[in-house]
Amino acid sequence: xxELKFVYVTYIATTPEKLWQALTDGAFTRRYWFGTAxxxxxxxxxxxxxxxDGEAHDTGEVLDCVPYRRLSYSWQVExxxxxxxxxxxxxxxxxxxxxxxxxxxxxTHDEFEPGSKVHAAVSNGWPMILSSLKSLLETGHASxxxxxxxxxxxRERAIALAESNAA
Amino acid sequence: xxxxxxxxxxxxxxxxxxxxxxHNGQTLNELCARLAASGASMTRQAVSKHLAILxxxxxxxxxxxxxxxxxxxxxxxxxxxxxxxxGKYERHRLSAxxxxxxxxxxxx
Numbered sequence: 427x428x429e430l431k432f433v434y435v436t437y438i439a440t441t442p443e444k445l446w447q448a449l450t451d452g453a454f455t456r457r458y459w460f461g462t463a464x465x466x467x468x469x470x471x472x473x474x475x476x477x478x479d480g481e482a483h484d485t486g487e488v489l490d491c492v493p494y495r496r497l498s499y500s501w502q503v504e505x506x507x508x509x510x511x512x513x514x515x516x517x518x519x520x521x522x523x524x525x526x527x528x529x530x531x532x533x534t535h536d537e538f539e540p541g542s543k544v545h546a547a548v549s550n551g552w553p554m555i556l557s558s559l560k561s562l563l564e565t566g567h568a569s570x571x572x573x574x575x576x577x578x579x580x581r582e583r584a585i586a587l588a589e590s591n592a593a
Numbered sequence: 594x595x596x597x598x599x600x601x602x603x604x605x606x607x608x609x610x611x612x613x614x615x616h617n618g619q620t621l622n623e624l625c626a627r628l629a630a631s632g633a634s635m636t637r638q639a640v641s642k643h644l645a646i647l648x649x650x651x652x653x654x655x656x657x658x659x660x661x662x663x664x665x666x667x668x669x670x671x672x673x674x675x676x677x678x679x680g681k682y683e684r685h686r687l688s689a690x691x692x693x694x695x696x697x698x699x700x701x
Contacts (some may be wrong), residue, residue: 429618431617431618432617432655432665433618433656433667434654434665434667434668434669435651435654435667436651436669436670436673437651530645531595532654535657552669553668553669553671553672554672556669556672557672557673557676558668558676559676560669560671560673569676571676585672
């Protein structure tokens with residue numbers, strides 16, 4: 427119960443194929459994920475790179491990949507030393523057709539360290555990313571809240587928070 | 594979107610969302626025990642009914658763990674609403690106002 431974990435669900439009017447591309451194509455993730463290109467060849471064991479403004483700030487490893495159904499990777503946040511000291515957390519995406527026009531997307535983020543600073547830093551990000559993803563797939567427009575400019579501000583706030591907690 | 598507004602239009606259900614914000618991933622039993630410990634007067638039956646409505650509106654996501662059902666706060670539909678009406682133009686101004694309000698209230 428005290429385990430640190432997020433579970434987010436959103437229903438998106440799209441196909442599992444398009445949603446899969448939105449999760450695995452770095453050029454696509456940049457459009458709704460605070461300007462972050464999430465790149466990998468998506469083979470279990472392969473490296474995952476999170477790149478913003480051309481700079482790789484986080485890394486991970488593919489844990490599980492079942493195209494159009496399930497994607498899981500570890501995530502080592504590295505843009506600040508407070509986060510680098512923690513063990514990697516884990517993100518899992520599950521895609522389920524609903525039988526209607528929508529696909530149910532469940533995002534689980536867990537395996538945080540007890541007292542994790544990363545947990546606190548990312549807690550506000552996911553709902554914004556998922557709203558933006560839904561908007562992009564359904565209307566062709568991502569949210570302005572997840573633009574690269576917003577991301578720089580969010581990273582600075584996360585670092586300030588981590589440093590104030592570490593002090 | 595109607596079901597999100599309907600689910601949020603009830604103080605008891607908002608209270609349950611606050612409880613999940615404070616402690617994410619609770620079972621029905623844990624929620625009831627914490628509510629009772631803080632003197633809240635919600636029956637187990639009422640909590641169960643409210644949780645079902647919140648889950649129906651996708652404001653609560655559930656995960657099965659053995660025979661237990663864990664409840665997680667899912668704020669994504671609230672962000673969808675915010676994005677639809679205020680996200681495009683007003684966000685900077687609103688967050689500045691929200692911070693001013695927080696700052697002023699903290700000083701009281």
